[in-house]
Amino acid sequence: MTGLATYGGHVPVLLDQVIASLTPRDGDTMVDATFGGGGYSAGLLDAADCCVLGLDRDPDAVRRGQAQASRWGDRLSVVEGRFSTLEQTVNEQVGGQVDGVVFDLGVSSYQLDEAHRGFSFRHDGPLDMRMGADGKSAADAVNHLDEAELAGLIGRLGEERRARAVARAIVAARKEAPIARTLELAEIVRGVVRRSPDGIDPATRTFQALRLWVNDELGELEQLGASPFYVSAIDTEVAAVDDDVVPDAQINVEVVILGDHPELGADGRAIDFGVKAEDLERSLRNR
Numbered sequence: 001m002t003g004l005a006t007y008g009g010h011v012p013v014l015l016d017q018v019i020a021s022l023t024p025r026d027g028d029t030m031v032d033a034t035f036g037g038g039g040y041s042a043g044l045l046d047a048a049d050c051c052v053l054g055l056d057r058d059p060d061a062v063r064r065g066q067a068q069a070s071r072w073g074d075r076l077s078v079v080e081g082r083f084s085t086l087e088q089t090v091n092e093q094v095g096g097q098v099d100g101v102v103f104d105l106g107v108s109s110y111q112l113d114e115a116h117r118g119f120s121f122r123h124d125g126p127l128d129m130r131m132g133a134d135g136k137s138a139a140d141a142v143n144h145l146d147e148a149e150l151a152g153l154i155g156r157l158g159e160e161r162r163a164r165a166v167a168r169a170i171v172a173a174r175k176e177a178p179i180a181r182t183l184e185l186a187e188i189v190r191g192v193v194r195r196s197p198d199g200i201d202p203a204t205r206t207f208q209a210l211r212l213w214v215n216d217e218l219g220e221l222e223q224l225g226a227s228p229f230y231v232s233a234i235d236t237e238v239a240a241v242d243d244d245v246v247p248d249a250q251i252n253v254e255v256v257i258l259g260d261h262p263e264l265g266a267d268g269r270a271i272d273f274g275v276k277a278e279d280l281e282r283s284l285r286n287r
């Protein structure tokens, strides 16, 4: 693999499957809707003499991508955008006609590794977690939501069984002083949630819940599903890679091809993410 995929050492998961699903051809226009470190874009650009429009809501990812784009001549452009406005962005950038779209849902390794982004319970940083440049941060959530709201979101989005105890501990801690740092929050959670036998850090679920809430990740997916871009994407192949956005293991399909896939619903609504999307949508509604 050349180019962006090796930038920063990040190797995207399931790249081969995505390329096999989308089968880019010379002259195609592909959309990488979650550019991140650019691994999928690089894979697509390597696989054929195609053009890729890379989108990300994270300005840091866009800056990194733009700084690297010249390696591909004029075949790669990277712009800021999000799922909920995808149709408009694609129309503006490439006139709406695309041959394939890839979504690699979740948080990027850059976001996790850079302590100042506040996503990690391993590196101390400000309790931020915003993928984009605006909106409420994780610190806003833990310091301002009431205890019931906190318990609700940690239980629903993080599937944390001790959500109420975690919320109680957060509210007790913030009475002393606002919770401002990632490790501070991680320690509060570790005080009430035991380490599981598989060794997963007790803070994992709470951090995941806050990240989903801060970035309205499920709302973004729902708006994407309502977009005419998706309804009309019946002739476009779409691969979705879902490694952690929906924490429940019942979503066990990692790559889903839409378009003329035999499992696509009769009405061709691409947000169905294939047959497994029923699980996804049910899961989204229950959270």
Ligand SMILES: C[S@@+](CC[C@H](N)C(=O)[O-])C[C@H]1O[C@@H](n2cnc3c(N)ncnc32)[C@H](O)[C@@H]1O
Pocket: 010, 011, 012, 033, 034, 035, 036, 037, 038, 039, 040, 041, 055, 056, 057, 058, 061, 081, 082, 083, 084, 104, 105, 106, 107, 108, 109, 131, 217, 220, 221
């Ligand atoms: C798992 S990473 C993608 C990694 C990428 N495939 C690579 O090879 O490096 C997910 C990326 O999607 C972005 N993202 C998440 N939600 C988004 C949304 N609603 N709209 C646009 N980008 C989003 C994140 O900022 C993050 O950079």
